[in-house]
Amino acid sequence: MSESAVETKHLWARNFFILIIANFALFIAFYMLFPTLPVYIKEITGKDALTGLAMGALLLAAVLFRPFAGALIDTGKRKAVFLFGTAVFFLCTLCFNLAPALLILLLARFMQGFGWAYCNTAAGTIASDIIPKPRLAEGMGYYGLSLSLGMAIGPALGLFLIQGYSFQLMFNICAGFVLLSFLLAQFINYPNVKITTTKKPLSIKTFFEKKALHPSLVIFFTSIGYAAVVSFLALFGQERQVSDIGLFFVVYAISLTVFRPFFGRLADTKGYAIVMVNGLILCSLAMIIIYFAHTLPVFILAGIVYGMGYGAVQPTTQALSVLYVPMERRGAATATFFLFLDLGMCLGAIMWGFVAQYIGYGLMYLMVIIPTLLALLVYLLFPRLAEMRQDELSIAS
Numbered sequence: 064m065s066e067s068a069v070e071t072k073h074l075w076a077r078n079f080f081i082l083i084i085a086n087f088a089l090f091i092a093f094y095m096l097f098p099t100l101p102v103y104i105k106e107i108t109g110k111d112a113l114t115g116l117a118m119g120a121l122l123l124a125a126v127l128f129r130p131f132a133g134a135l136i137d138t139g140k141r142k143a144v145f146l147f148g149t150a151v152f153f154l155c156t157l158c159f160n161l162a163p164a165l166l167i168l169l170l171a172r173f174m175q176g177f178g179w180a181y182c183n184t185a186a187g188t189i190a191s192d193i194i195p196k197p198r199l200a201e202g203m204g205y206y207g208l209s210l211s212l213g214m215a216i217g218p219a220l221g222l223f224l225i226q227g228y229s230f231q232l233m234f235n236i237c238a239g240f241v242l243l244s245f246l247l248a249q250f251i252n253y254p255n256v257k258i259t260t261t262k263k264p265l266s267i268k269t270f271f272e273k274k275a276l277h278p279s280l281v282i283f284f285t286s287i288g289y290a291a292v293v294s295f296l297a298l299f300g301q302e303r304q305v306s307d308i309g310l311f312f313v314v315y316a317i318s319l320t321v322f323r324p325f326f327g328r329l330a331d332t333k334g335y336a337i338v339m340v341n342g343l344i345l346c347s348l349a350m351i352i353i354y355f356a357h358t359l360p361v362f363i364l365a366g367i368v369y370g371m372g373y374g375a376v377q378p379t380t381q382a383l384s385v386l387y388v389p390m391e392r393r394g395a396a397t398a399t400f401f402l403f404l405d406l407g408m409c410l411g412a413i414m415w416g417f418v419a420q421y422i423g424y425g426l427m428y429l430m431v432i433i434p435t436l437l438a439l440l441v442y443l444l445f446p447r448l449a450e451m452r453q454d455e456l457s458i459a460s
Contacts (some may be wrong), residue, residue, distance in 0.1 A: 074194065074201070074205070078251055081247060081248075082186065082189055082193075082206070083205070084211045085186075085244045086209035086210070086244070088211075088213075088214025088241070088243040088244040088247065089149065089152070089182065089183075089209075090209055090217065090219045091213045091238070091316060091422060092188065093213065094213050094217025094312075095217040095233065096209035097221075098293065098294045098296070098297040099222060099224075099230070101118075101171070103117075103230055106223050107164070107165060113416070115295075115412040115415060118290065118294050118408065118412035119171045119349055120172040120173045121176035121179065122177075122409030123409050124172075124173045124177045125177075125179050125180040125401070126175025126406045127398075128177050128210070129180045129405065130181075130345060131398060132144065133188075133240025133399070134186055134398075135394070136184060136188050136393075137392065141185050141189045141192070141289040142185070142186055142189070143180050145186055147182075148182025148441055149182045150178070150242060151181070151182075153178075153242055154239040155171050155234075155238050158174075159237075160231055160235070171426060174288030175389070176410070181315045184401055187400075189200070189251070191300055191393050194206070199382045199386065200327040200328075204374075205324055205327070208322050208324075211319030211320045213316075214315065215320070217409075218309055221237070222308075245408075254350070258402065261319040269372035271393050273394075274384075274387050275397075275399040276440075278379075278400065279400045280384035280444045281438045281441050282403055282407065282438075283404065283406060284345065284407060284440045284441060285407070285435060286404045286405075286411065287411040288346065288408030288411065288431040288432075288434050289373065289408060291427060291431045292353075292369065292431075294416075295416070296308060296311060296353075296362075297309075297425065298419075299424040299425075299428070300362070303356065304425075308362065310363060311366045314370070315370040315378050315425035316364040317370070320374075322371045322374040323374045326379065330379050339380075339442050342379070345372030346373060347372075348368055348372070349365045350435070354426075354428050384400035392425065405457075
């Protein structure tokens with residue numbers, strides 16, 4: 064299959080719009096569970112150190128199965144893989160109603176991560192296929208709006224439901240959003256296509272794309288810090304006696320929504336370095352603000368700053384991960400990128416839970432600056448990619 068067979072001349076094609084809406088519904092469900100499951104685990108176990116296991120179980124499964132998802136996607140069955148992963152994610156979400164014990168909950172969460180590995184990797188690959196290459200960073204920024212808007216609604220809605228109603232109602236509504244994503248995806252006009260490649264024996268090179276390694280390492284260190292924000296900020300807000308901490312996620316997501324397209328266009332026209340360096344610095348600054356936050360307005364300021372920073376880093380690194388990769392390897396490249404992202408979040412979710420147990424959430428957020436600065440160091444070690452310009456993109460395409 065040639066790249067031009069699916070790549071559109073215009074960014075806002077029908078498939079791209081439907082994909083964003085379907086992914087939006089899926090991310091609402093995904094982020095409803097991030098701040099609520101740690102609270103649920105603390106309620107049934109009474110132990111802070113175990114609260115990060117819910118995210119850890121999901122992301123461990125995603126890390127294990129993303130390479131296989133990428134290999135399957137590279138056979139050309141992008142849409143079928145998305146539907147399969149979404150169906151698994153839906154069934155596992157329903158199973159949370161049957162999970163009053165920690166072990167059962169973690170098993171359901173692990174299988175949910177299996178489904179997430181397939182649907183999330185497939186969605187990202189489809190997006191990279193249909194976005195015009197000269198507008199790749201900008202397109203990924205708009206595609207990322209499904210994530211940022213899902214993050215705006217998901218955590219706030221999840222916390223509202225468990226505080227005002229019950230965990231069971233929250234689980235059912237979460238499953239409803241996954242079902243909506245599955246139904247919307249039926250309307251994506253993206254047929255299974257045959258990709259002609261030379262058949263090679265299965266090896267580590269089959270599952271991983273080395274051209275995606277550099278941006279994947281950057282997002283790995285960034286996501287270690289990201290895990291601290293999405294997993295423990297609700298508990299930190301309780302500790303600081305700040306009510307309505309869910310507004311942090313709303314403001315953070317609005318900031319993401321506003322600045323993602325801006326940074327995408329800036330990366331396409333002025334180069335990736337200006338976006339990446341400033342984005343990682345903003346992420347570090349947000350952690351300092353969180354450390355000093357004792358009132359809701361200060362937490363909201365931190366949300367704005369972190370939304371700007373992560374809104375610059377995430378879509379730019381995702382665009383870099385597929386920039387030099389042929390179509391028949393985009394599934395592997397996308398899987399490599401998200402595998403490192405998941406691995407960082409998995410490590411962060413588990414690690415920060417134990418760190419907070421011993422030094423408290425405040426000092427924990429100061430320590431989050433360390434992996435963020437490591438991400439900056441890794442990025443600066445590869446100046447050729449950092450200085451990529453629009454004229455080079457035109458030649459590559």
